[in-house]
Amino acid sequence: MYIDKVKVGQNIRKNRKEKEMTLKELSSNICSIAKLSNIENGIGEISLEDLEKISIKLNISLHDLLPKSEKFYLDQSRIAYARIEDLIRMGLNDLAQENLEKIQKDDLFLPIQIKYLNALNYYETRNYHKSMHFLFDIQNEKPNNELGRELISKAYNLTGVIYYTLGDYTSAQEMFEYALNNSTNRQWTNLVLYNLLVVYSTKGQVMDARFKIGEISYNNFPYHQKIRYIKTILDVLEGDYNQLTEKIFQLRNEFFQMKDFDSFLKTILFFVYIHDKHPKIFGSYLIEVESFILDIADINKIPENINPILITNILQTMTLHYLKQKDFTKAMDYLQHAFVYKEKYPYDPMNAFTFFLAALVSNQTKDDKETQLSYLKKAMNQIQFGQASVLKGLILYQIAKLEEHETSYWKQAADNFYDSMFLNNYFSHITLSLLMPDLLY
Structure with missing residues (x-):
């Protein structure tokens, strides 16, 4: 970025003199007195980052230090940053990467901005390992300006989103708390508080979740429907089913009108969740929900703005639901729909659970060990290398059970672990994380 050093120095x-500050006072924690003197005399180099620090120290806008040409250039840099961010969020990740590579050596952006855009782009392509590399790098920065603090807070928040996605809710909560401590404005604070609300709700900490709702300022938060939806989930966790179906149908209509189709689909999972708890009361609603699921299961008809991963989650949930009901015909029907999505997205980690369910269905219907082993090993191949998870442990157990026949305390311990997870936790109900609306970042 070209800067008119003489005019900037004069400004x-x-x-500085209007604020009655000395060179020593202004240069403190920014640069040496000699360097600031040279800058004011138009003979010293100055970076955009140092200019931001100086403007903050003078309690003025960066625009106030720049001539008109530089003000225009700065506005252009903000527009360019927003354009790349929009490309990433729209899923045009290859094009976003091309733009990022072009500006690596350009002074248009601060290094921390480029790091965050790289992290965001890798996150959106589900390359969490590379995204975390940039995010941890940003977290080690020591910001001296508002932009730096803002991006560090965003880095902590996005790290929390990744931890949550991987099922590490304790680490996610810690990252969101760090993001909250580095927040620079009320609107961003609300967003992070919302993410903490989702974490507490997912962990079943109802009281903590309700406290977070009380901390969110509704005047600066546009996601009121999402919070009402979470409140409904919290009511169910406390055993309050009063006017539940009416509340869900109202929220479904609002989500659909807002074109928030992901949250709209979450309400379908919610119906399955409450049906599992009270099948006699909510059985009639499940019939309606099933009809809708089968309508959207056709991959050739799915609108572009509906998340295919979420549809796969719904199909997997229905497969599991009927597997527990021992209705293997319906379980197989939903599983076949899930396999269609597996063919379109062959490398997605979500397919691990599809293969695992296929092994369970095969065990219940054919008892063909070779088929079961084939599905289980395919499931293992879908899980990211080095990623620990309960699902991975259950898959390994099933493989060992099919391949090994010796009786030992290790095997008894594994049998006990598997049975307890199968009956009491992993398969006892839909996980709360599936019900929650998406995190914000």
């Missing part, structure tokens, strides 16, 4: 001196 710095003018504002």
